Ligand code: AMP
């Protein structure tokens with residue numbers, strides 16, 4: 001789930017309150033390329049008798065494709081991961097400048113300042129901030145159109161060149177005794193075969209799990225993915241990818257996993273204390 005530490009709408013504390021209201025007792029806060037919201041969520045979760053696992057969703061590249069890796073961090077972030085996250089924040093700043101240059105060419109004046117205004121804080125900018133700026137300026141009618149025309153995969157505002165290689169990020173995570181989870185493998189529009197190659201590369205790099213369920217997804221493709229995880233002995237995770245209230249997703253609400261023999265990632269030995 002995401003909070004105001006990245007592109008989520010709720011503060012870590014408010015998000016924790018929503019989880020509590022939904023009956024969630026264990027969750028991970030996985031903001032894009034940062035752990036800045038984790039301490040606040042953990043403190044509040046503990047005061048409500050819940051547990052929040054430190055996490056982050058890191059932006060990476062594999063064969064030129066933007067791939068997200070969720071870090072589950074029972075020991076928090078340290079060493080190579082901490083410096084890696086600092087580098088990700090700088091990469092986001094450089095990327096935002098490049099996105100702004102490109103959007104100015106299509107008519108969004110002062111794009112960087114407008115995206116900053118939409119973010120409403122000094123946190124590193126993401127594509128949704130630019131999407132909101134395009135909507136506010138009247139250049140597109142809504143967010144989905146902003147991504148479809150300008151910010152989605154392959155469009156002018158889709159700047160990926162600043163992200164580190166997938167294997168490097170997995171190494172950072174392992175350096176903090178974290179568990180690397182491949183985020184939403186079905187969202188990269190890969191063929192079955194290429195998705196298999198991605199899972200192989202991820203496993204080879206030290207990745208241990210993949211999201212079997214992310215938000216809402218079709219049961220048929222879920223079964224195919226489950227077989228790919230079973231074949232590689234990867235554990236399975238589930239995430240709502242919650243960003244804001246009022247949409248189709250809520251904390252703790254996601255599609256049911258397919259029947260399979262994939263081991264849930266919360267049975268990972270390093271998560272025993274969290275899951276207890
Ligand atoms: P960034 O981390 O800056 O690349 O932004 C990624 C975020 O953009 C995701 O977490 C989504 O919230 C949002 N996003 C990406 N693609 C789309 C899309 N096609 N439509 C709507 N939102 C999207």
Ligand code: MN
Pocket residue numbers: 057068183184
């Ligand atoms: Mn993602």
